[in-house]
Amino acid sequence: MARFISNTESTNQTASEFLLLGLTDSPELQPFIFSLFLSIYLVTVLGNLLIILVISSDSHLHTPMYFFLCNLSFTDICISSTTIPKMLVNIQTQDQSITYAGCLSQACCVLIFCGLESCLLAVMAYDRYVAICHPLRYMVIMNPRLCVLLVLLSLLLSIAHALLHSLMVLRLSFCRHLELPHFFCELAEIVKLACSDTLVNNLVVYLVGSIFFGVPLSGIIFSYAQIVSSVWRISSMGARWKAFSTCGSHLSVVSLFYGTGFGVYLSSAFTNSSIKNVMASMMYIVVSQLMNPFIYSLRNKDMKGALKNLMQDQSITYTGCLSQDFFAQVFLILENCLLTAMAYDHYVTVCHPLMYTITMSPCLCVLLVLVFLFISIVNRLISVLNIQIHYNMETRNQTAISGVLLLGLSDDPALQPLVFSLFLSMYLVTLLGNLLIILAISSDSHLHTPMYFFLCNLSLNDICLSTSTVPKMLVNIQTQDQSISYAGCLSQVSSVLVFSAMESSLLAVMAYDRYVAICHPLRYTVIMNPRLCVLLVLVSLFSSIADAMLHVLPVLQLSFCTHLKIPHFFCELAQIIRLACSDTLVNNILLYVATCIFAGLPFSGIILSYSRIVSLILKMPSLDGKYKAFSTCGSHLSVVSLFYGTGLGVYISFEVTDSPEKTVVASVMYSVVPQMLNPFIYSLRNKEMKDALRKSMCRNNSLL
Incomplete structure (x- = not known):
């Protein structure tokens, strides 16, 4: 962003916008062009959406080839949506301008999706090669994990390719009267308008373009060379025709995509006619995406059958x-x-x-x-x-799911009274300590500040988190019944996830509060106004519930075996997933990705806030000022260290050891101990809280 601003300023803001001249400047032709491109866009979107709908609704098409076709159709929609809607808006509003940032964004998106289409066509060629040359090993080689990995790799490479070109454009200076003789922002046309030296940009465009599009094309050629070599060895003409027929649609799409792309390159390199360049680009950006659904629906027997079934199926x-x-x-x-x-x-x-x-x-x-x-x-x-x-x-006749067993901390009957007494004491201390914090804050008007408002919510959250797990464990020990219903187990998982994520978010919000208080003290009451405080708590709650739902709903799709035993004192998501009989790859990926996002982002926010705080405090000349500033953060830092330290302990014990005892002990430290110690940390390390508690006690004694 800083680089963009500096570029804009250095060129006297002449690159604030571009003019897209479109296909023609004739006013009489504008309604015709608008109608034509609107029709093309609607047909492209509807055709490709129909391909996606047919593939997703027909189980016979849930194969690698059609998975890649589904992604190709989605990419075609994205390419068309990147260019045509802006052109239609420009015609309708009679305004040809597009901002500099908008132009770069459009060029970047076109590069991403064109690069992705090129990679997907290469992946589809490899799929056909495996299907024809290694038919017996097809399902083993083209397994779902590899298919998803190939698509993700194609997307990442395309993004890297587009960012390389876009970042190179940021170093250019532009003159006035920036007119692009095109209906969208094309990279080569943008580079042509630069006033500064474009040698490096042109080298990157042709060199990286040759590599990025040449490698997939080479892969396609190599795959089909192997296919042709293998097919010619087949003695039966019928078998040869059947093998070639599975490649017909793909070869047509490849020819159309690379043929029009080669036409764009030739027109850009050997002609200065802007009309010819625009027509070549239109064939590449618009026509290919329009024709792909027709090619795959008209030339593919399976797709035609699925379309017919979809039209006739009322279910x-x-x-x-x-x-x-x-x-x-x-x-x-x-x-x-x-x-x-x-x-x-x-x-x-x-x-x-x-x-x-x-x-x-x-x-x-x-x-x-x-x-x-x-x-x-x-x-x-x-x-x-x-x-x-x-x-x-x-x-699924899952009668065993109605009786999930929580094995608890120990199966030794002699230890059960000790465990019961210990956890009852910890729960009561947690409950009373956090309630006392809430009571002290609500009764003392001096504590009606953003910091203590967040602390009040944190204490309430600690009560909820402990109540989600400990009471059920105490009931199980007292009744000597280790079972919990399937619905109850999922509800407990949801509650633990909601309140754990909520605690993480609240700690990040409290870190931001300390950052504003120390780094912007004069604007503290303006920034941390009551509305923002309530909004931050609500956003934390909503994101926590979304995180919990994101984890719990996929668990409902899993199948479980009989005799479900969880070596834990509460239902933990990772332990439940381990007990599933069906494939848990998606659940495990979701577990780690969502955890990294919902726990990593708040933790990053905390680190960023405290890095700013430390940077500012170290610049203070007075030692008393430094100590006073650090002292306001001591309690919060202790709680953060305890929460994230025990959370990291749970993760390490779960990944490194298979011992259920060690995992259970680590989870106790994470889900029970921090909630019990938080009131002590905030009451013993905080002078204002100690004074408020003392006043509350004196008030209660006077009433008695």
């Missing part, structure tokens, strides 16, 4: 039915809530006109919509969760 899948009901009910509830909000808006307008702009501030309006959307989604998710649980119980 809907169980998942499709649930999804349809979910969205219908969400938008119905949301509409009802929005009508209530609009009624409140009219009430404020009529009854409090002078306070209208203050009461109905933009922040409140956005907050109301987000809250209503959240309520609508959660309401339906709970319903879907219940339906899915009953469906799993009935369709």
Whole structure:
């Protein structure tokens, strides 16, 4: 961003926008061009969406070849959506301008999706090579994991390729009257308009372009050379025709894509006619994506059969039915809530006109919509969760799931009274300590500040987190019954995930609060206003619930064996996934990715906040000032170290050791001990809290 600003300033902001001259400047032809490109765009989007719909709805097409075709169709939609809508808007508004940032973004997106299409065509060629040359090993080689990996690798390479070109453009200076004789921002045309030396850019364009598009094309040629060599060894003409017929659609798409791409290169290199360049680019960017659905639907027997079945089929899948009901009910509830909000808006307008702009501030309006959307989604998710649980119980005959066993800390009967007493004491201390924190903050007006508001929410969250796990364990020990229902187990998992993620988010918010208090003390009350504080807590809650739902809903798709025993004192997500009989690859990937996001982002925020705080404090000349600034962060740093330190211990014990005892002990340290110690940390290390607690005690004694 800094580089972009410096470039803009250095060229006297002449590169603030470009003009896309389009296909023609004749006003009479504009309605025709608009209608033509709108029709092309709609056909492209609908055709490729139909391909995706057919493949996803027909189980016979759930093969590697059609998985890659599905991704190719999605890429075609993205390429068309990157260029045509902006052109249509320009024609409709009679405004040919596009911002510098918008132009670079469009060029970058075109490079990404064109590069991705090139890579996908190479991957599809490799798929055909394996299918024809190694048919017996096809399903082993082209396994789902490899297919997903090939698509992700293609996407990453395409992004790297596009970023390399886009970043090179940022170093260029541009003159005035920046007119692109094109209907979209093409990299070669942008480079031509530069006033500075473009030798390096042109070298990168041709060199990297040759490598990035040449390697996939070489892979396609090599794959088909092997295919032709293998097919010619087949004695039967019928078998030869059958083998070649599976490649017909792909070869047509490859010829169209690389043929038009080669035409763009030739027209750009050997002619200065802008009209010819535009026509060549249109064939490459627009026509290829338009024709692909027709090629695969008209030349492919399986696709034609699936399309016919889709048109004649009146049924809907169980998942499709649930999804349809979910969205219908969400938008119905949301509409009802929005009508209530609009009624409140009219009430404020009529009854409090002078306070209208203050009461109905933009922040409140956005907050109301987000809250209503959240309520609508959660309401339906709970319903879907219940339906899915009953469906799993009935369709999979999972009688054992209704009786999951929590083995607890020890199976030694002699230790059960000790474990019961220990955990009961810890739970009561946690409950009373955090309630005392909440009571002290709410009763002392001096503590009605953002920091203590967040501390109050943290204490409430600690109570909820302990209540999600410890009481059930105490009941199990007391009744000598280790079972928990399937629905109860999933509910416990959800609660633990929600409150653990909420604690992580609140600690990040509290770190941001300390950063503002120390680095911007004069603006503290303005920045950390009550609305922002409430909004930060609500966002933390919403993201925590989303994280929990993201983990729990995929668990509903798993199949479980009989005699489910969890070597733990509560239902932990990782332990449940381990017990599944079905494939858990997606669940494990989701577990680690979501954990890295929902735990990593808050932790990164905490590190960033404290790095800024430390940087500022070290510049202070006074030792007393340094000590005072650090002292306001001591309690928070202790809680952060305890929470993330024990969380890291759980992760390490789970990954490094197979010992259930060590994993359980680490989880106790993570889910029970921090919640018990937090009140002590904030009451013993915080002078204001000690004074508030002392006043509260004195007030209670006087009342007695």
